Amino acid sequence: MKCIGNLTGSQSRRAFNTALCLLAVAGVISGAVYGASHNTAGSLLLSQNYLAFLSGSGALCIIRDTFIVSAAYIAVAYLAGLFAFGQPLGAVLMIYRGFGAGASSALLYSTYGTAAVTKVFVMLLPYSMAVIAVSVVTVRELMRASGSVLRIWVTGENRNEKVIDLRLYSLKFAVLLIISLILSLAEGALYLVYNAVG
Numbered sequence: 001m002k003c004i005g006n007l008t009g010s011q012s013r014r015a016f017n018t019a020l021c022l023l024a025v026a027g028v029i030s031g032a033v034y035g036a037s038h039n040t041a042g043s044l045l046l047s048q049n050y051l052a053f054l055s056g057s058g059a060l061c062i063i064r065d066t067f068i069v070s071a072a073y074i075a076v077a078y079l080a081g082l083f084a085f086g087q088p089l090g091a092v093l094m095i096y097r098g099f100g101a102g103a104s105s106a107l108l109y110s111t112y113g114t115a116a117v118t119k120v121f122v123m124l125l126p127y128s129m130a131v132i133a134v135s136v137v138t139v140r141e142l143m144r145a146s147g148s149v150l151r152i153w154v155t156g157e158n159r160n161e162k163v164i165d166l167r168l169y170s171l172k173f174a175v176l177l178i179i180s181l182i183l184s185l186a187e188g189a190l191y192l193v194y195n196a197v198g
Contacts, residue, residue: 020094020136027098034099035106044069048100050131051107052187053123059188066187070131070180073097077138078173081145084153090139090146097135101128122194127187134183138176145169 031046040046052065077093080086105124108116148165 016140017136020139021132023091023094024098024132024135027095027100028102028105029098030095031099031102031104032106033102035103036110039110040103040107041111046100047104047107048073048097050100050104050124050128053119053191053194059192062191063184063188066127067181067184070134070184071177073135074138074173074176074180077142078170081142081169082149083146084150086146086149087143090142093142094135094139097132101132104128123187123190126190127183130183130186131180134176134179138173141169141172141176 034040034046041051049065049069052062055061055065057065073093077090080089080093101124105120105128108119108124112119145165
């Protein structure tokens, strides 16, 4: 009976992750449509530094710029998870993260035409997929924590037991920050390799 319960929990988790990925895909599509008709190059809020490699500022600036955006995203998600009604913001954050990737892709194609294919597949796609994967985990944790806070608020569960959850929650977000730093380092290294080869 325990195996059936675990299997059901695993299926539920997979379905939830799939739903978050679908929100990101909706964001990518809406970002691509928006980016095809609007220039998002000057808007850090919309482009989310997915195209930092085009700045020509060097690898260290790419690492810094991409990490700052990821850290801000993770910080907003962390804070939203501490509120009972943070879950809708989680869905918005997931769409937003995808939107930036879609808008950046559209900007590349509108600027470089068919020459953008290499840039998209080498520089944008691997980084944006990895960032969206981290965002899925980030938003999943936000929604779990927000759901726990809501349960405490509605049912009045023992708050002392939740102190451990807050520590674990904070630790998970610290790990997500470290993973984001690693992704930014990888994007900077990929930039150096791409420039050396191309």
